[in-house]
Amino acid sequence: MAANWAERISAFSRSPSRFLSGTTAEAFLAELLRELRDDRASYSVKVLLLSPLCEHPTLLCPSDSVGEETALELMSVFAQCPSKSVQFHCSLLLAITSVLICTSCVSNRSRASQDFVDQLLQLSQDTGDLQGDGALRSLRATACDCLRELEACCPGLLSQRLELLGALRLKETSRIHQAYAGLHTLVLRNAVYQLAQETGAGADHLKALLGGNTSVAWEAEQDSDLMNNKDSSILSSLILGPMGTIPTLQTGPDCKELRSVLSSLLEESYLLTPQCQAALLHRLIEVVAMVPGVPPAIFRAQLLRLLGTSEVGLLHSTLLLKCAFTDSLFSAEDEAFILKRLVVLSQHPLLTTPEKLFYTDCLLHFPENRPISCGDGDESLPVLLTPQLASALLPTVFNDSDTMLSRLNLLCLVYLEEEEEGEEEGKGLSYLYEHLTALLRIVENGGSREIVVTFFRAAFLFLFYFRHVERFSGGLTEKLCELYLRHTRLAPHLINLADQTQERLSESTWAVGFLRALQRVITEAPLAKLTIQDLSRHLKMLARVAEEGEIPQHSTISFLSSVITASSSSLCVSGDWRLGNSVLGVCRRLLVHPTLDSLLNALADILQHLAGRYGDTDIQDHARLYYTLLTTLSKEKLAGVLAQGASEGGRQVAKRTLSCIMSESEELTGVLTIHQTEKPIVKLVELDDSELQEEKQMDRESDSSTNDTCPDEASAAVRTYRAQFHHPDFPSEIVLRYRLTYTEDHDPRFDQLFSIRLHFNLTDDHYEELGDTSVPCLFRKRTPPVVKLRLKPWRPYPTVLHASAIFTTQDGLSWHTLLPDVRVLFQQTFTPLPAPTTWGTGGKLKVFDGLWDEICSESGEDGATSLFCCQLEEAALEALVEKHFLPYIISDPSREEEEHKVLLFLPPRSHMLLKIRREEDAVHFVIATDNWQLLPHANSFLVTVTSSQEDR
């Protein structure tokens, strides 16, 4: 079981989230607690079991209440277990501390946390171990550490106990006085900080605080402070240097009590381990910085000891002293001494590399007494760091990479400053350049990967500072070109250097000059010696060169042309797909090069040659495509299509599609393929009523003929009417009108859409397939265009259409997007009776009567009648008719008839006739239709419209 636990705990700590995905936090916690209570488990296992609670308490106790319960549980384990295993006891205290702090129980001052603090305070006072029980002593030390951590996470928690803690510290003579000192100092620091935040707090408050008899009023205030203290500034270091502001406590010169506490702490600091000494000094610096009544000179007695120390932490606290108190504690000579000391330590043979690098870093952030630059956190040289002094830190080829680069950076800054001060171009700069060439020589002689990378970083640094010194930057270009020809495998490094210098040093032309030089050496080198590998790297390089509009590309073109056409070249025959792609990569960049006009013929020849002769079909196809693009598109369009792809993909291609493995063709693919939007971009919205009326009005203009040529008899009218059905022009479609608008998703890429092609798919077979609809453009800021959908029903039932759109965005990319489904409602299939245009209303009425009679009498297979009743007020009924049936009413509205006759035509050939009239008890909708299958739809339609009318 024990072995099992070890495995499980280590699995948990490797990846807590993965471990908990196999179980639950709750179950695992329960298991841990059960095992902790189990007497059979050994203490070493139990210590192990506590580690998840120490390391990830919030994962196991996701809420404050679980934390509280867990802490209580652990405290009871603590109370019950015999004091045999000190290590288990100590670990328990740590686990409880972790749980209480991390679940915010402490900051909420929960019951358990208060009990725990009391218990820790008791433990810390329990000096029963004076007889020499080392075990109990380490428990006391751990209790102090836990209290310190509680105070660190909840500043002010123990402010009220300051006097007690001070007394305990003084009394303790065993090694663990260190733990008491650490606790006491931190509580003191936090208490002073809080006092300094209080308005009106002064010497008396400080005295009272140290004496332990805090005034009640202040206590109350402080409590509320603690509760509301969401501001983390109290956790931050208060050593900010001359530019920072920190809260101060005005005490006047008389703060004897504080001074005596500080002196006693400082006097005994020697007895602490260097780590604790450094931490103690840090806290005391903060206290003195907050209380102007205590002069910084209180630290003076410690200074020499600290300045001579070999301990990095102690010297660091000296620097912090310097930062906090500058010239009120350190004279100009002291400053010069410390600076020299830092230079010495930055290269001291007995120190470790990280320590030396740390000191080098400190040189660039040296806390000067009178800083010239404002402390904006950036590297700056201290005034006293002269070239003479800095020469001790000149980089050499024997340095490790980190040391070398950090020294080079420092020395570059030094010589840059020297140069700016107008002194002649110093030997220092020459030395750095010589150093760089020495590195280059090592790279040339086959230096390891690490040296190669280091060299290029050094080269970048050098250029970063001294690109303007022609003599050296030009020399470097030459040397790099030679290096490249000898080691073409360095191509990615060189391209990276060109990219970064171009990007970071945008005002400099070094990168372009460098690429130009590379182009020259590549194209001038004898072809005979060229290996396939070199060629592939050359092509990568030339592709990069071709990205520069300023660099003429004739030599590249002739290089390409000789490479692919030379009889000696087996390139075309071999049909190497990768190489072909590299060649195409260069061509592609040439296609968008500003000097394309002058390259046109030669490039076309190359592409044609590739298209015809290259031994790989894919390459041939691509070459043909380029050739076609080159010969058919205008220069602007070509640039538009290709440059677009390039700028979108950029050099660091982020998005990869499966269709293009080679990054060369990828950019193009972006332009030539259709992208899919993640979310719907546009939608179709029905026109609202007023818009609809407007639209229909326009349609109806022609409807107002007066010559009534309708036959007199109803059945004859129906016959004439029906005769139209056989006429090919008979309109058997319904027209739906929508606005094409944006969805809520606000993606600026899609602010302007062009050539939108809408495509619809049916979801059933009631309608004939729809053709696509085109909309010229859609701009977010303009009125959305109206889209007419012409639906040809087979059966006039409600339906749903799937819609999608393909469009182009301003940047030239094509997109495909899905639209929300379009619902066609039953009432949208209604159309007015398509009676011959020469008929008047009378004619339509005759058709109505004729059809009505036919349906009622004939009771044909498909005909049916039905009655729908509902309760409606007079006005409501009129409104309903007005709203839903107005275009279809054929009874003369001017004659005050008692019933409305409504004739609905539903393409292709169905009719629905309504007689709407008021009876005593209700409104009757008498329905007659020649297609009984419409009745359920009619019914639900009437239910909908009448109920919505009732609601009014």
Next chain:
Amino acid sequence: MSVRALWIISQEKGENVSIRFSRRFSTVEHRAKSLAGSSYVAVPDESTVLQLLLTELGLSDSHKSYVALRDDCLHRQRSPALELCVDGPGKGLLWPVLTISQGSLILACLPLVDAPAEPRPPLASLLSVSQGLTLLAGLQTFLLGSGSKPDNEGLASRLATLPSVLLQICPLGTPLDLPLLGAPATSAAPMPTGNQKQPAWKTGLHRGRAVVNVALIETVRSMQYGNRSRQDLWDVYGTVTCKCEVEGVLPNVTVTLTLPPNGSPLQDILVHPCVTSLDSSILTASSVDNYDGSAFSGPYKFPFSPPLEPFRLCSYTSQVPVPPILGSYQLKEEDNQLCFSVNLKLHESVKNSFEYCEARLPFFNRDQMGIVDLKVSSGQLDVSKEKNLLVWVLGQKFPKSREVTMEGRISFSGPTPGPTDPLCTDLTAYIKLYFKVPDMTLSGCCVDQHLVQVYSSAKPRIVTSRELQSKEYFIWNSTGTAPVSSGQMML
């Protein structure tokens, strides 16, 4: 002043990587969260940390010659604080990750930043950085021992004790001490009751005979080019190591270093934290200053109260006028043969009595040695088994003339090529000297037995010793291009 997490990783050139130990300090993490506010970046899982760390250290994908993420020339790590770019949920920059590595072991920790995250505070303002470095260095020494080769079993057993070690020295993420090396001294007794506080760095009390052992070791390094355009360089540094077995809670001991009458002053003196007080004049001389003839030149008094274990009391550097052994190395290439002319001269001020002295001449970028036709005026010549290294054992004494020579030729006609080196190409070659001279120092500095004072009841036995040793002592072939070394002399 605290660390959020600690990792111990073993690897071999980027292969066989594994996290051997890790520890998160949840309460420090809790503080990190409140301090960083919205810019808080959580510590990711072990495996993620591991992968990011290896990339930053240039150890990932060791078979690939260029990886953009790893090798970008813009990307200069501001060592010793690395920046890990955490991707995915909770992404951001994890900074400052401190690492130290020795052999196959990498130790890393993430100190708490107790300052506003923007703009990024300088390392100099974060005490947790130096504390973290000290913690890592202490753990490294504990795990690997000082300098000795790491043995896997020993490492594993020490790793297993780490949880209980950390319980002592860093229970809640705040380093309190460094791990003790080995078992505490057996004679250590618990504290008697009294008013004198026991130093926290003293694990117990010594009982028994008082013995004070003071050892002074001077190390000399040199780069000799034998070329007018490049000045030869050498430097000397000394360390004083003490082992004091003295009774008392806080016994007082004073060690005094003295120089001969016209000796140049000790510079760059660094002292152990147990030194109680220092005279300011001791610290004034610095190697980066122009030598000031009026500088203080001793005696150098170091009053201290010793810890139980051996410790380095102080260290210094010194500028001596001449190197102990002046060499000249000349090679000429003649039809795949190298003609040798080597001369080594022992300076008259150096005691001609070595514990050992040997010169090594490695050869790179050549085939193995074939015929070796060399004559030495003194000592004995060995060819290494791999036939790419010549070892000239000079033994305990130079001849009376204090000068030795080696002449002759070697043909590199061996069947297989020897090792390669990017630095030592063509005629760039060196001799590396290894020697140790007991009972002498170059600076003339010594610890006078009578000037070791111990203020205690019993009269202590006092043992002092001194020796000179070489380290990185190179003599470059003057006919080849020597790699540029320090340019101090040019400026």
